[in-house]
Amino acid sequence: MTRQEISSLIRETLSNRRLSAEAEAADRRSRIYAEYPEVQELDTEIKLCRLSIARALLQDSKSLAVQKDDELNTLISHRDAYLDEQHIPGDYDQPRYYCRRCNDTGFITVDNQYHKCSCAIEIENQLYAEVTGIHPCNFTTFDDYDLSLFSDKIMPDSITELSPRDNIASILSKCRTFVDSDSATEPGNLLFMGATGTGKSYMAKTICSELLSAGTMCIYRTAPQLFDCLLNHRMHRDDTESVEAMTADKIYNAPVLCIDDLGTEVPSPAKYADMISILDSRAEYNGRYPRRTIVVTNLRPGDLKNTYDERITSRLLGNNFTLCYFEGDDIRRR
Numbered sequence: 001m002t003r004q005e006i007s008s009l010i011r012e013t014l015s016n017r018r019l020s021a022e023a024e025a026a027d028r029r030s031r032i033y034a035e036y037p038e039v040q041e042l043d044t045e046i047k048l049c050r051l052s053i054a055r056a057l058l059q060d061s062k063s064l065a066v067q068k069d070d071e072l073n074t075l076i077s078h079r080d081a082y083l084d085e086q087h088i089p090g091d092y093d094q095p096r097y098y099c100r101r102c103n104d105t106g107f108i109t110v111d112n113q114y115h116k117c118s119c120a121i122e123i124e125n126q127l128y129a130e131v132t133g134i135h136p137c138n139f140t141t142f143d144d145y146d147l148s149l150f151s152d153k154i155m156p157d158s159i160t161e162l163s164p165r166d167n168i169a170s171i172l173s174k175c176r177t178f179v180d181s182d183s184a185t186e187p188g189n190l191l192f193m194g195a196t197g198t199g200k201s202y203m204a205k206t207i208c209s210e211l212l213s214a215g216t217m218c219i220y221r222t223a224p225q226l227f228d229c230l231l232n233h234r235m236h237r238d239d240t241e242s243v244e245a246m247t248a249d250k251i252y253n254a255p256v257l258c259i260d261d262l263g264t265e266v267p268s269p270a271k272y273a274d275m276i277s278i279l280d281s282r283a284e285y286n287g288r289y290p291r292r293t294i295v296v297t298n299l300r301p302g303d304l305k306n307t308y309d310e311r312i313t314s315r316l317l318g319n320n321f322t323l324c325y326f327e328g329d330d331i332r333r334r
């Protein structure tokens with residue numbers, strides 16, 4: 001997502017908030033006028049009085065302006081007293097902005113300088129999260145890794161012939177290389193396999209967090225979310241400005257794409273065609289940067305072959321993907 005795309009979506013969100021607050025205020029005013037015609041009469045008189053003051057000032061007639069100003073204050077006092085009597089809030093016709101700090105403009109002034117309001121920062125984070133799939137609040141880092149959660153005993157049926165702790169340490173090192181070699185020309189895709197709860201998704205999200213923190217665009221989606229996004233985008237192709245359209249484009253073109261939970265989607269030939277198209281399109285080096293892909297699955301290599309046709313498995317199990325096999329007990333249950 002480019003800076004321009006983000007700015008235009010932030011402006012649109014703020015403008016929608018402002019318009020909706022103003023429309024609600026206009027609606028409240030109409031309802032009050034219908035129920036209390038006196039309020040409308042007083043408001044009209046106040047408006048006319050203000051116009052008279054402006055006209056008097058333009059004509060340099062200060063005494064008239066002072067006289068009208070006195071009238072205005074009396075009218076305002078009447079209006080306040082009447083509203084109070086009827087238990088109507090004095091500011092009932094003022095827009096109730098979502099953000100009271102900036103009135104939904106997205107900017108505040110401190111010491112005569114413009115600053116981005118916290119609401120605009122939150123919109124930015126939210127939009128970013130909608131496209132990337134990870135909210136900056138949920139970023140994790142490699143330094144958060146607690147290797148002690150993984151057993152140091154080699155399991156009897158181990159495929160890697162390493163203890164889960166040594167295995168995860170070795171995977172961690174490959175993943176750090178993946179993140180550090182961001183600008184490398186090697187495709188360097190990763191395939192995470194292993195049973196549920198062995199830390200595959202956590203590791204994949206950590207890679208994405210590290211890359212996003214460093215400013216590299218990266219899209220994280222589970223396989224069902226990814227295929228749904230592409231399907232919805234196909235159905236609403238004309239809407240090129242939406243978050244979905246942006247995401248669909250990034251699925252093909254982002255420097256890093258992570259597809260989690262491959263194999264949990266409801267199978268269909270259209271999804272498999274999408275998968276091949278994504279893998280092939282991303283494998284073509286486009287001359288600017290390599291588009292690298294991380295695929296995470298609970299399926300074992302044999303199951304992968306039974307689930308997907310050879311065109312997908314040959315790509316995933318071929319030389320372009322480095323296999324990381326996760327082992328150990330379900331760490332989430334500890």
Ligand SMILES: [Zn+2]
Binds near residue numbers: 104106117
């Ligand atoms: Zn604000």
